[in-house]
Amino acid sequence: MSISQRHVRYGKYHGTGNDFIVVDADEYVPNRGAFAAHHCDRTDGIDGDERRGADGVLFLALEEKYSPPRVVMTLVQPDGSTAEMCGNGARVAAEWAMARTGASEVMIDTQAGTRHARRVPVADGDDLVAIEMGEPSFAPEVVPLDRDEPLVEGQLEGYAVTGINTGVPHAVVFVDDVDAVDLESDAPPIRHHDVFPEGANVTFAAPRDDGGYDQRTFERGVEGETLSCGTGAVAIAAVAAHLGRCEDDVVTVSPPGGDLRVEVPDDGPAVLYGPVAHEFDGEVPVTPPAAD
Numbered sequence: 001m002s003i004s005q006r007h008v009r010y011g012k013y014h015g016t017g018n019d020f021i022v023v024d025a026d027e028y029v030p031n032r033g034a035f036a037a038h039h040c041d042r043t044d045g046i047d048g049d050e051r052r053g054a055d056g057v058l059f060l061a062l063e064e065k066y067s068p069p070r071v072v073m074t075l076v077q078p079d080g081s082t083a084e085m086c087g088n089g090a091r092v093a094a095e096w097a098m099a100r101t102g103a104s105e106v107m108i109d110t111q112a113g114t115r116h117a118r119r120v121p122v123a124d125g126d127d128l129v130a131i132e133m134g135e136p137s138f139a140p141e142v143v144p145l146d147r148d149e150p151l152v153e154g155q156l157e158g159y160a161v162t163g164i165n166t167g168v169p170h171a172v173v174f175v176d177d178v179d180a181v182d183l184e185s186d187a188p189p190i191r192h193h194d195v196f197p198e199g200a201n202v203t204f205a206a207p208r209d210d211g212g213y214d215q216r217t218f219e220r221g222v223e224g225e226t227l228s229c230g231t232g233a234v235a236i237a238a239v240a241a242h243l244g245r246c247e248d249d250v251v252t253v254s255p256p257g258g259d260l261r262v263e264v265p266d267d268g269p270a271v272l273y274g275p276v277a278h279e280f281d282g283e284v285p286v287t288p289p290a291a292d
């Protein structure tokens with residue numbers, strides 16, 4: 001005998017390929033971790049136009065009474081963990097809220113702080129969504145690091161690694177060619193290294209002749225490579241500025257899924273710009289089927 005299942009509606013979005021299932025937080029999901037683990041699965045998860053599954057579930061609570069409107073964002077990752085911040089996820093949250101309210105700017109409440117987001121019209125192209133990202137920090141207690149000094153190009157697992165927090169911890173490594181890195185084997189020992197007591201996303205960057213950087217990131221919580229990572233793009237720009245590797249305070253960072261623009265002023269918060277796409281909408285069971 002089958003028991004009828006309650007379903008929840010969702011929207012599927014991506015920001016330069018970093019893709020998310022968006023669920024209105026008014027929809028009661030009793031076990032958000034299990035929901036994310038099941039529906040984000042790349043083999044058995046939600047059936048997308050191009051790729052199954054997703055990099056995470058964004059539970060979004062819209063507070064329309066404020067001006068600009070506010071959104072409380074909770075990112076639940078495929079391993080069931082909750083991330084304090086997500087640059088591309090926050091841009092998706094902003095697009096979702098701006099489409100619902102007609103506003104062209106919103107405030108996003110994250111565990112890393114409240115961030116201002118706005119739509120940026122682009123001549124002859126799709127609008128960009130810009131999100132204020134706070135001030136990147138190298139401070140050991142903020143990254144966090146299991147030592148008293150910042151980690152700047154310290155030797156870890158055969159790479160020169162810099163630890164930085166851009167809302168979440170990143171281990172940034174500069175290389176000549178990101179495509180020459182075996183991410184699936186080289187990133188996990190850094191991601192789980194003792195120096196990062198809460199773990200770290202591992203972001204490789206290679207300078208290009210045009211002043212921009214190529215990016216590849218192995219994400220904590222996804223436990224694999226994603227097509228884009230916004231906090232990682234900001235981490236590259238901030239570490240490059242810190243090491244004197246870039247002259248401009250506006251840097252184009254290119255993960256596999258597209259181009260992101262990052263502003264890293266000497267004082268004040270970083271800003272991340274990029275496109276957001278709404279792929280499709282659907283409904284899924286609120287309680288995933290039990291594993292065999």
Ligand SMILES: N[C@@H](CCC[C@H](N)C(=O)O)C(=O)O
Nearest residue numbers: 083086087088168229230231
């Ligand atoms: N893809 C995100 C980062 C998400 C959080 C990360 N996986 C973590 O656990 O720290 C982005 O665009 O910033």
